[in-house]
Amino acid sequence: MSDMPLSDVERIKTASRHLRGSLSKSLGDAVTGALADDDTQLSKFHGIYQQDDRDLRAERRKQKLEPAFSFMIRVRVPGGLVTAEQWLALDDIADEYANSTLRLTTRQAVQYHGIVKRGLKQAMASINTTLLDTLAACGDVNRNVMCTAHPDDSALHQQVFEAAQQVHEHLTPQTGAYHEIWLDGKKVKGADVEPIYGDTYLPRKFKSVVALPPVNDVDIFAHDLGFIAIVEDGELAGFNVTVGGGLGMTHGDQGTYPRLADVIGFCTADQVRDVSEHVVTVQRDFGDRTSRKHARLKYTIEDRGVDWFVEALNARLAQPLQAARPFEFATTGDRYGWYEREDGRWNYTLFVENGRIADNAEHRMRTALRELAAQFDANFRITPNQNLVIVGIDGQKKDAVIELLEGHQVTGKGGPSALRRNAMACVAFPTCTQAMAEAERYLPSLLSRIEALMSSHELGDTPIVTRMTGCPNGCARPYLAEIGLVGKGPGTYNLLLGAAPDGSRLNTQYRENIGEEQILAELDQLLGDFAAHRHEGERFGDFVVRAGHVPALDHGRDYHRLAAAVTG
């Protein structure tokens, strides 16, 4: 291994006594709205990020005031399932402690923004009364486990969801710190143990998902660990296992790049727990703890090879993996509107622009969802595309649900275009500490302009997966979009093209650091060419590769080489 010194976060984890650090003391310090430096790292493992209002940062600095600190809390929602009762409680918390919005994330979780330090502990306690929690929503551990949101109701889906639950439970940290700090639990005498993670947890964040083909809404190839359900003769035979996906990179740093996961074999449903544990322990033992930028599982596998990884994993498993079985994905998108479930009840997938649930000048989405939960006892499933499925409505009540949604202007007026329905933006400004450019606040207006271009080329309601992020970390998975926009600086983005709409191919950087005018000019030309020369049913992402606008990026490690070749 490297003889470089360990990264500073390793020191913090080691000294933390299983994630305690001085968090309790930091919370009690009334002199500042912030936590002590080391605690800002540890709080992440508890699901809490310290932030400051980026819109106010310069002004406050000028006035020699401390930044306007507040906290983001991320609630884990395994497989995205929230009951009506939980929804009502989560909704209350948004007003009581946060900025009166709920933010559905690209990983089926819920985020609150704008919580001040003095409200943090009560907010955490309130979240825990919902029987959801925030432990391991962030930090160097396995995070919220995702599961295909559609079709939600079938017996197969239930089995697949159970696999996700197993991974969630098995890989949840065991530390008593969470209860101790946030829920006034009893102090654990002596050292509590982390049987899977050990004292220093993982070298970096770790993400797991379960997919049920043909739907790849979870974007399985973007994650450290994935299970692809294999269905044979209508029964769940087991899962193909994927490892080593990850999207985050740093502009200009050739050593960082997005990487798609490899399919490494097949396991039975009984093996899911064992496989998840040992993919984690191999990464725990071999991941790079010296450089945070090189610490994800994708680099462990890239450096040592997939064959090495499979051998190391099989040596730890009770049963080695079998050969991977055939599977096929068709889409990463959501299925909108009503569809009937196997049990005769109905689900409705609601478009939630960039996952932000709020009452605003355009609609009263929060009120509508609250009323749905209260009056129809509707459960919800958050999708990995930041949308919401309203689950299990009685056929006789469908009209009443639509009336309620329309009454609050949540639906109606023709609905969003296919372009918008397939778009996502990350949070970015004003809360994200990493943002270099706008995303959630900007994408809606940019989409209106792209919609106008599409109309001018008579592309009407053609779906194109469009994703924007405020920096290269990749939170809205822009490297898997047919049109990806990755923030480079205020008002400027890298434009990426050519990902496959089933999530199986990364896109390629096409233009660097361009503003709105140039983005629209480039898209105008490309969409014109697409309208004139596409094959029947051909998707934009496939077209730009076939037509030679960009070379296909077959392997993430070639990201920078291809970007330089295309962008010059």
Ligand code: SRM
């Ligand atoms: Fe992310 C960091 C928001 C999904 C890659 N992400 C952040 C932080 C916490 C910024 C920070 O470090 O201070 C952002 C908080 C913004 C805010 O104000 O709320 C943030 N990430 C999000 C969310 C909320 C985006 C959204 O619009 O929904 C998603 C929450 C997921 C969840 O519920 O757990 C979110 N982040 C992702 C994804 C997509 C995915 O996992 O499917 C990725 C790319 C996949 C991957 O992990 O490689 C992603 N986020 C990152 C990275 C880069 C990691 C890397 O390996 O380089 C960072 C920065 C870091 O870890 O240092 C980051």
Ligand code: SF4
């Ligand atoms: Fe923040 Fe960057 Fe993630 Fe967007 S992609 S939420 S700007 S870290």
